[in-house]
Amino acid sequence: MTTAHAFIATSLDGFIARPNGDVNWLMERDDPSEDHGYGDFIANIDMIVMGRGTYEKVLEMGPWPYDRPVLVMSTKLSETPVPEALMGKVNFTSAQPVELMLELAAQGVGRVYVDGGKVVQAFLRAGLICDLVITVAPVLLGQGRPLFGAIEADVDLKFVSSRSFPSGLVQSNYRVVG
Amino acid sequence: MTTAHAFIATSLDGFIARPNGDVNWLMERDDPSEDHGYGDFIANIDMIVMGRGTYEKVLEMGPWPYDRPVLVMSTKLSETPVPEALMGKVNFTSAQPVELMLELAAQGVGRVYVDGGKVVQAFLRAGLICDLVITVAPVLLGQGRPLFGAIEADVDLKFVSSRSFPSGLVQSNYRVVG
Numbered sequence: 001m002t003t004a005h006a007f008i009a010t011s012l013d014g015f016i017a018r019p020n021g022d023v024n025w026l027m028e029r030d031d032p033s034e035d036h037g038y039g040d041f042i043a044n045i046d047m048i049v050m051g052r053g054t055y056e057k058v059l060e061m062g063p064w065p066y067d068r069p070v071l072v073m074s075t076k077l078s079e080t081p082v083p084e085a086l087m088g089k090v091n092f093t094s095a096q097p098v099e100l101m102l103e104l105a106a107q108g109v110g111r112v113y114v115d116g117g118k119v120v121q122a123f124l125r126a127g128l129i130c131d132l133v134i135t136v137a138p139v140l141l142g143q144g145r146p147l148f149g150a151i152e153a154d155v156d157l158k159f160v161s162s163r164s165f166p167s168g169l170v171q172s173n174y175r176v177v178g
Numbered sequence: 179m180t181t182a183h184a185f186i187a188t189s190l191d192g193f194i195a196r197p198n199g200d201v202n203w204l205m206e207r208d209d210p211s212e213d214h215g216y217g218d219f220i221a222n223i224d225m226i227v228m229g230r231g232t233y234e235k236v237l238e239m240g241p242w243p244y245d246r247p248v249l250v251m252s253t254k255l256s257e258t259p260v261p262e263a264l265m266g267k268v269n270f271t272s273a274q275p276v277e278l279m280l281e282l283a284a285q286g287v288g289r290v291y292v293d294g295g296k297v298v299q300a301f302l303r304a305g306l307i308c309d310l311v312i313t314v315a316p317v318l319l320g321q322g323r324p325l326f327g328a329i330e331a332d333v334d335l336k337f338v339s340s341r342s343f344p345s346g347l348v349q350s351n352y353r354v355v356g
Contacts, residue, residue: 012312012326012335012352013192013325013326014191014192014326025332124318134190136350138334138335138336138337138352139332139333139334139335140302140326140329140332140333140335141329141332142326142327142328142329142330142331142332142333143328147191148190148191148192148318148320149320150320150321151318151319151320152320153320154203154317154318154319154320155317155318155320156316156317157190157316157317157318157346158316158346159316159342159345159346159347159348161342162340162341162342162348163340164337164339164340164350167337168335168336168337169337170337170340170348170350172314172342172348174190174316
């Protein structure tokens with residue numbers, strides 16, 4: 001069985017990036033000496049699924065940071081070859097969330113990390129997110145790329161745990177109910 | 179000196195009410211046996227400032243709940259008399275936030291509770307909010323009346339404290355920097 005998990009940071013007003021994709025406001029509020037649990041989270045992840053926006057942002061930010069297979073959901077990119085430097089590390093897919101999860105289940109992929117606002121939203125709408133770890137940075141941006149979006153019905157959550165860090169980040173862990 | 183303080187609950191996706199003003203989703207997730215600090219908060223408040231939306235919602239919800247003077251910011255209502263039953267308890271004003279705070283300072287009002295999404299947003303835009311206590315309920319609504327809105331520049335916050343409750347509510351306290 002394949003399960004999808006979100007682990008993502010937002011401003012207090014719910015943005016994961018500025019309108020142009022900038023995440024410096026988050027980097028400035030991060031304290032690299034703090035352990036926000038990403039290592040423990042990623043250790044239990046078999047595959048990372050992201051959208052084109054996140055993929056292109058990651059490419060921009062420097063060396064490829066992932067040691068897990070990455071699947072990029074993008075109709076546009078799925079018609080192009082994977083860049084040579086990322087062969088074996090990245091795949092592109094035009095599949096939608098439900099189809100994608102069935103494919104991954106057939107491949108024996110267990111836990112999938114879904115990253116990026118649009119992908120998290122699409123998976124939530126499809127009822128496919130198992131749990132969410134949201135880390136809130138102490139700033140209001142006023143505009144940007146939102147983590148959450150429209151859904152057809154309420155998504156009921158079960159609070160699991162919450163903790164704060166000296167940096168001012170507040171991290172809460174929720175399980176999606178039902 | 180008059181200072182403005184917010185104490186408000188939202189869904190995890192940042193809504194204070196559904197599009198029609200409904201807050202049952204919050205009531206259902208509240209545990210009345212838990213002390214979320216409202217009593218301590220309101221004990222130090224001299225006046226409550228709210229918008230017309232919040233005022234009308236409060237009227238609908240039953241007996242007038244406030245033992246503090248309430249000021250309703252509404253150009254429309256400011257041209258009407260205060261209902262007889264609320265005389266001495268409520269006033270209407272057409273003043274905008276900066277002007278309003280100057281008037282309250284001249285009257286010797288100390289701490290003002292600003293309530294409702296539009297009023298909190300207007301005070302934030304005017305740089306008038308001193309601190310925010312945000313209580314997050316474990317649900318995604320997908321749409322509704324947002325707590326936060328557009329601002330001209332980042333609002334930098336200092337994290338003060340955070341706590342969670344068995345009900346699943348997570349409450350964080352921030353001071354506005356600068």
